[in-house]
Amino acid sequence: MKKIYLDHSATTSVDSTVLTAMLPYFSETFGNASSIHSFGQEARAAVDEARHKIARFLNCKSTEIVFTSGGSESDNLAIRGIIESRSFDFAQDNKMLPHVVTSAFEHHAVLDTIKELELDGKIEATFIKPNEEGLIEVADIESAIKENTVLVSIIYVNNEIGTVQPIRAVGQMIERVNKTRIMNYESEIMNETHNSKFKPHNSEKNAGRIFFHTDAVQAAEYFDMNVDYLHVDLLTMSAHKIYGPKGTGLLYVRAGVPVKHQIVGGGQEYKKRAGTENIAGIVGMAKAVEIIQNAKLKSQNYNLKVKTLRDKLIDGLLKISNSFLNGSREQRSPANVNISFINAEGESILLNLDMQGIAASTGSACTSGSLEPSHVLISMGLKPEQCHGSIRFTLGRHTTDEEIDKVLEILPPIIEKLRKMSPFS
Numbered sequence: 058m059k060k061i062y063l064d065h066s067a068t069t070s071v072d073s074t075v076l077t078a079m080l081p082y083f084s085e086t087f088g089n090a091s092s093i094h095s096f097g098q099e100a101r102a103a104v105d106e107a108r109h110k111i112a113r114f115l116n117c118k119s120t121e122i123v124f125t126s127g128g129s130e131s132d133n134l135a136i137r138g139i140i141e142s143r144s145f146d147f148a149q150d151n152k153m154l155p156h157v158v159t160s161a162f163e164h165h166a167v168l169d170t171i172k173e174l175e176l177d178g179k180i181e182a183t184f185i186k187p188n189e190e191g192l193i194e195v196a197d198i199e200s201a202i203k204e205n206t207v208l209v210s211i212i213y214v215n216n217e218i219g220t221v222q223p224i225r226a227v228g229q230m231i232e233r234v235n236k237t238r239i240m241n242y243e244s245e246i247m248n249e250t251h252n253s254k255f256k257p258h259n260s261e262k263n264a265g266r267i268f269f270h271t272d273a274v275q276a277a278e279y280f281d282m283n284v285d286y287l288h289v290d291l292l293t294m295s296a297h298k299i300y301g302p303k304g305t306g307l308l309y310v311r312a313g314v315p316v317k318h319q320i321v322g323g324g325q326e327y328k329k330r331a332g333t334e335n336i337a338g339i340v341g342m343a344k345a346v347e348i349i350q351n352a353k354l355k356s357q358n359y360n361l362k363v364k365t366l367r368d369k370l371i372d373g374l375l376k377i378s379n380s381f382l383n384g385s386r387e388q389r390s391p392a393n394v395n396i397s398f399i400n401a402e403g404e405s406i407l408l409n410l411d412m413q414g415i416a417a418s419t420g421s422a423c424t425s426g427s428l429e430p431s432h433v434l435i436s437m438g439l440k441p442e443q444c445h446g447s448i449r450f451t452l453g454r455h456t457t458d459e460e461i462d463k464v465l466e467i468l469p470p471i472i473e474k475l476r477k478m479s480p481f482s
Contacts, residue, residue, distance in 0.1 A: 058413075058414045059414060060414040060415075060416070061414060061415045061416065061460045061463060061464065062416045062453070063415065063416060063417050063450040063451060063452060063453075063456065063460070063464070064416045064417055064418050064449075064450075064451055065298075065392060065451040065452060065453035066216055066219075066275060066298070066392070066393065066418075066449065066451035067418055067451070068297050068298065068303065069297060069298060069299065069300045069301075069453060070300065071300060071301065071302055071341070072300040072301070072344075072345060072348060074344060074348060075300060075301055075302070075341045075344045075345050075348070076341070078340055078341060078343075078344040079302065079337045079338070079340055079341040079344075080337075082100070082103065082336045082337035082340055083337055086099045086100060086103065086336070087100075087336075088100040089333055090103075090104050090325075090333070090334045090336060091323070091325065091333065100334075100336050103336055103339070103340050104124075104334055104336060104339055104340075105119070106343070107339045107340050107342065107343030108122050108124075108339075108343075110343040110346060110347055111307065111342070111343055111346050113350070114282060114346045114347075114349070114350050115282055115283065115284050115292070115309055116282075116283040116284060116285055116286070117284050117285075117309055117311075118312060120312070120327060121309055121310055121311060121312055122307050122308075122309060122310075123307060123308045123309075123310055123326045123327065123329045123330050124305070124306075124307050124326055124330070124334060124335070124339050124342075125305075125306045125307060125308055125326075125330055126304055126305065126306060126335070127295050127296075127297070127303070127304060127305065127306040128164070128166060128272065128274040128293050128294070128295035128298075128306050129166035130306065131293040131294070131295070131306050131307060131308035132164070132166040132167045132170060132210075132270075132272055132293050133166065133170050133319060134308050134316065134318075134319050134329070134330065135210070135270045135291040135293065135308055135310075135316065136157070136167065136170045136171060136174070136208065136210060136270065137170065137174070137317075137319055138315075138316035138317045138318070138319060138329070139207060139208045139268050139270075139291075139314075139315070139316060140155055140157070140174060140179060140180055140207070140208065141317040142315035142316060142317040143155055143207050143315065144179075146207075147205070153205050154178070154179065154180050154181045154205065155179075155180050155181075155205060155206075155207045155208070156180065156181050156182070156183070156203050156205045156206040156207065157171055157174075157180050157181075157182045157183070157206070157207070157208045157209075157210065158182075158183045158185065158198055158201045158202060158206060158208070158209045158210075159171055159182065159183075159184060159185070159209070159210045159211065160184065160185050160186075160187060160193050160211055160212060160222075160436075161184040161185060161186045161187070161432070161436035162186075162187055162191070162212075162215060162217070162432060162433040162436040162437070163210065163211075163212050163272065164212060164216050164272055164274070166272070167210050167212065167272055168184075168432070171210070181205075183201040185197050185198055185201060186436050186437075187220070187436060187437055188437075189437055189438055190220070190384065190385040190388070191215060191218045191220035191383065191384035191385055191433075191437055192220055192222065192223070192385055192388055193211060193222050193223070193227075195223055195226045195227055195230055198211070198227055198230070199230050199234070202234060202267065206267050207266075207267060207268065208267065208268050208269075208270065209227065209231060209267060209268070209269050209270070210269075210270040210271070210272070211224065211227055211269075211270075211271055212271065212272045212275075213271045213272065213273040213274075213275065213276035213280065214273070214275040214276040214279075214280065214390050214393075215275070215384070215433060216274070216275050217383075217395060217431060217433040217434070217449060218383045218384035218389075218393065218395045218433055218434070218437075218449075219275070219384060219389050219390035219392070219393025219394075219395060219451075220384040220385050220388055220389055220390075221276075221280065221388045221389060221390065222271075224271050224287050224288075224289065225286060225287050225288060227269065227288075228269050228287055228288025228289055229288050231267050231269045231288070232288055234267060235265075235266050235267055238265040238266065238267075239265065239266070241265075242265050268290045268291065268314055269288065269289050269290050269291070270289065270290065270291035270292070270293070271287065271289050271291070271292055271293070272293045273292050273293055273294055274293055274294060274295045274298050274306075275298065275390065276390075277294050277298065277299050277346075277349070278298070278299050278349055278392075279359070279360050279363075279390055279391055279392065282294075284309055284311070289309075289311075290310075290311045290314045291308060291309060291310055291311070291314065291316070292308070292309040293306065293307075293308055293309075294306055294307050294309075294342075296338065296341060296342035296345055299342075299345045299346065299349060300345050300348070300454070301338075301341045301342045301344070301345030301346075302337070302338045302341040302342070304335060304338055305335055305338030305339060305341065305342045306342075307342070308329075310329065316329055318330060318331065320332055360391040361391075363391045363392050363452050363453070363454070363456065364391035366452055366456055366457075366458065366461050367391055367392060367393070367394055367452055369458075369461050370394050370450060370452075370461050370464065370465070371386070371394050371396070373461070373464075373465040374394070374396045374465070374468065375396070376469075377398065377468070377469050377472055379398065379399035379400065380396055380397065380398050380399070380472075381396070381397055382394075382395070382396055383395040383396065383397055383434060383437070383439070383447060384437075390451075391452075392451050392452045392453065393449070393450075393451055393452075394449070394450040394451070394452075395447060395448070395449045395450075396447065396448055396450075397434075397439070397443050397444070397446045397447045397448075398446045398447075398448070398472050399442075399443065399446055400446070400475075400476045400479045401446050401472050401475040401476050401479065402445055402446060402475065402479070403419035403445050403446055403447055403448055404419060405475050406419070406446075406448055406468075406471060406472070406475065407419055407448070409471045409474075409475070410467070410468070410471065413467050413471075415463070415464060415467065417448055417449060417450045417451075418448075418449045418451075419431075419447055419448055419449065430444035430445060431444045431447060434447060450464070
């Protein structure tokens with residue numbers, strides 16, 4: 058039986074070119090990049106070259122890239138790092154906590170981190186719900202901003218439903234708010250009439266400033282990652298979503314943005330992330346990024362092939378009665394198809410697909426083992442029974458027309474069979 062893999066948002070295979078680039082750093086060029094001898098300097102040179110390659114991809118300085126173990130660590134470093142770096146600003150007034158604005162359908166690495174900080178009494182948080190199309194409104198974020206807001210974190214491409222959020226517009230809005238805040242703060246200082254309850258001491262440059270973070274893990278292959286275009290201060294990437302190795306990621310931190318380290322024990326990564334660098338993983342991530350960048354430069358429409366297959370799959374699946382697409386059709390990743398089938402249980406659909414050699418998921422990969430309804434779909438206003446019938450197919454570079462045809466052949470009878478077994482049919 059030929060297997061069909063349609064779960065690329067969970068992870069991708071390592072590209073053969075990436076693997077070739079990595080191999081020498083396991084056994085030949087194996088030095089510690091912090092060592093001063095030639096073995097160490099060879100490793101350091103590899104890290105430096107990788108950092109420069111990724112900096113070109115993000116249009117940033119190489120010193121603004123912090124390598125991590127993956128997307129979840131990067132999200133934690135961004136959120137906890139900002140909050141802890143600004144904690145002194147709020148220590149003088151125990152009635153005011155730093156405020157964070159995020160969406161209600163973030164990846165759990167963001168959502169659970171913010172909820173935990175809130176539960177521990179370290180922050181207050183506002184969770185913006187998406188509209189029925191699975192999109193966050195910029196106006197809702199702006200309305201949620203308060204005097205003590207220090208961080209906004211909005212996912213670039215939702216990992217479950219694939220909707221593309223207006224990151225650039227959010228970033229531009231935050232910049233406008235920051236300009237007004239800084240002007241007002243400087244005016245009050247000059248007039249010595251700064252009577253605000255919140256008097257920041259972090260630095261004049263960051264006084265009252267809101268920092269903007271985006272989890273771009275699902276966006277890197279298909280969307281613009283230029284950090285200046287996006288107007289972001291912090292950005293998360295993960296290698297294994299772009300045909301690179303697992304266990305490697307990065308956090309872009311704009312120069313001057315205060316992020317307190319979360320792992321101590323060494324001065325690596327500009328003292329923002331201690332620990333011996335994963336040289337092979339970093340080299341692999343840089344090669345994966347290089348492949349994407351070169352492919353986009355050669356192609357006028359890099360996304361067209363996968364988008365065409367996506368649309369074929371969506372149109373075919375929607376011919377099944379009592380089915381509907383979750384999230385916007387237009388503002389959507391070219392690789393994502395998320396469909397709900399009424400009166401058919403998602404886990405049972407997955408098991409039946411797997412027996413036919415087809416891999417997909419229900420909810421995000423990190424929570425697909427849970428019986429709880431998807432927090433993403435619940436945030437959009439879907440009922441639990443609608444959420445439980447949702448299936449996510451995510452296409453990849455090597456997905457073929459024949460594979461889509463096979464899914465459209467196999468899935469309708471599965472849905473019909475499960476609906477006959479359902480007590481709700």
